[in-house]
Amino acid sequence: MPVLVVKDGPGPGTQVPAQLQRIPIPLLSPTSDCTGKTVKGRVVHKGPLVSMGEDNYVLKTVIQEEDSQQNMSPEHSSINIILFGALAKDYSESVSQGDMLLVTGFTVGNSPTAQKDKLHACNLQLAGDDAWMYVWPSTVSPRASVPRKRTSPASTEVTKAVKVVKYTYVPLSDLKPGVVVNVYAVVTFFKQPFRTKGTDYCSTLKITDQSNKKVGCTIFCDKLEEHPKIFKMGDVIRLHRVKTQLFNGAISLLTSHGFSVVTFDGMVGSPVVPRTSSGSFKFGEEDCQVVEALRTWAANQSLVPAEPCVPLSAVQPKTYFDLTCQLLATAPVDSSCTLLKVWDGSKCPHPLLDVFVEPNTLEGSPTLSKDMANLTANVLVYDNHVEVARQFKPGSYLRIYNLHAVPGASRLPSNDSGQSDQTGHLGFHLHGGTSYGRGLRVLPEDSPDILDLKRILETFSESDINDSSMFEVWSTPPESFGTAPDEIATERTCDHTVEQVSLAEVKSRGPPQVFHVQAQLKSYQPQRLYQSLKLFCHKCKTIELPSESPSRTLTLLMSSQLMGKGKAKELIFLKGATLEETCRIASAYSNIVPVTSPQGTMTPLDLSAPFLFRGTKRYYGCKQCSQLKVGESLGEGVEVWDEKSVADALGVQLLQYGLLMKLELQDGTGSLEALLWRDAESFFHVSAEDAAADQEAQDRVQETMDRLCPPGSSTAERPWMDLCLSAYTVEENGQRRACYQICHTDTRGTNPHTHPYAAPSDT
């Protein structure tokens, strides 16, 4: 019983070589040059194996090209294939009608049956060592056969001639002990990989398929990334080369040599995207069909008893649940415990436990405002999960499995000082061990659940932007402060001498004037620091918020003028892309300009969206001052494309990034609100443009604010600041009022080693 699979391993030999070029069947003629060419189609007819004497066979089969142009008649896209010798025998035994077939090393002849069968006027003939064949099986075979290498000497020659990539998938109910098989199934239980006492990580699964048999599966592998990427129950899994084994009277599956795994989202209708770290796995349209069949079947089976994923808004105390969330910050607690601060944008009806940690041990954004809004969940991760959790970076998206909602105060040492009574507040524990699938993992940003979560989190920040207290900041024109800036001294280290005064005195003296004050930071806005990023126009002085473009359909366009100069890739026009798509494309090209093309002329979008993407940076244009050039000649004589030359070429008045914050200062005599705007970049030692694109720059701003106003700190704990204040008058609706701005002040010295602009040493 020879089974024909010669190479069933995921080695390079099973890949269709990339240099082969496919010929559409309708274009085949007896004069076609067939060297290095392939023909592909579905097997629509498979004739009997005809013996012509000892070890000599002939077999006729018909394949039909499925993706031929629609106006081609079917007779031109279907062709006879004649197979000779051992190849015919192997084909007969391993290929079925409905399989997808790709052949190479063929010759083209005239089809003697063209008149009769009305198929292609030519046929393909395959014989000898040059003929190769790749087969993708169309359906899950009910046979419990196992692909394996031929061993008889006679077959060795055949193996040179044929390569058949064919996997047979065995229904779980048909598994017999002691064989290596491939299976397709739906995951009904899983544990994220955990360390064993041996050399490997272990994943424990329970799977089922249409045969309704439930089978346990244990995966050992020393590389985490080669473990199945299972995100939730109901995911579809494809296992290659797993070994059946009797354990406690039942069949179970275990990894065997050459094991590989691919998983898929289990939701009916979601795209069939294989999740794998392997670069050489096989995946064809037949796999799509199997995945979809399993999804549809599982959808009617109630395999997953209750939805384990619960948002914070629906968490019940004392229950276990799965949480899908974004990581805000982490802090190590001790060797067997790590704190994760997370949110999912939903508001928990029960008060959430706050866990205070030393700010210098916290990695990630401040969560103060979200803490106050009862949005931040504090998750304590114990024992075996600590190793996993400490790899996570703030901002990433997580799923935490079997999280325990525990009412009552945390017993963390830092919490014992008793600032507030948190009895009954909900804390979350990921206990040690792996019972009930306890564990946690990062989910990719493009997985369906995370796309949903992102939408929720975005909605949340948009509603936050409309916070009325922020309007005051935005409507204040900071550029209108009056007195000569040169007279304003810097902080205490400056040579300028202005008598230091109290905040009460600043208010009583009024503008226009410059003051030296010593004060502490009482509060600041915006708490979400990315909201401090503003765009402003040097020409007309307007300030805007960065915004994003809506979804459209996507077209890549290139400038014909640039193409003529061989520079087409330096400036790409992109039509109808979403923000996310644009960002992806921007990582591959130096300059991306989103456009619309009404009446066929390329026009930059209205300037509420970036007009240019350069790498991670986005550039905006002023709506009032830009005079867009439509369909005009582009960039004559431009040698270097950067944001300025692109803006010039498009007629865009480039907006500059700026940082705008409102700081509430206090000293013993009172409090006063001051803006940080004109000198914000030197204050923070970052450029606003960097802060718009670079997490590290944003972190630096955050660190500075955390030093001035440590999260959870009392007033007494906050440092004093030497500040230069400029007082000026603003006219609004005919009303004049005093405004204050912090100028010529920077935070150098507070933590000099972290500042790239710190004074150079003498060496």
Place this chain on the structure above:
DNA sequence: GCTTAGGTTTTG
């Protein structure tokens, strides 16, 4: 080199 785990709640 060829085991490891084999679902079923920490005790913070």
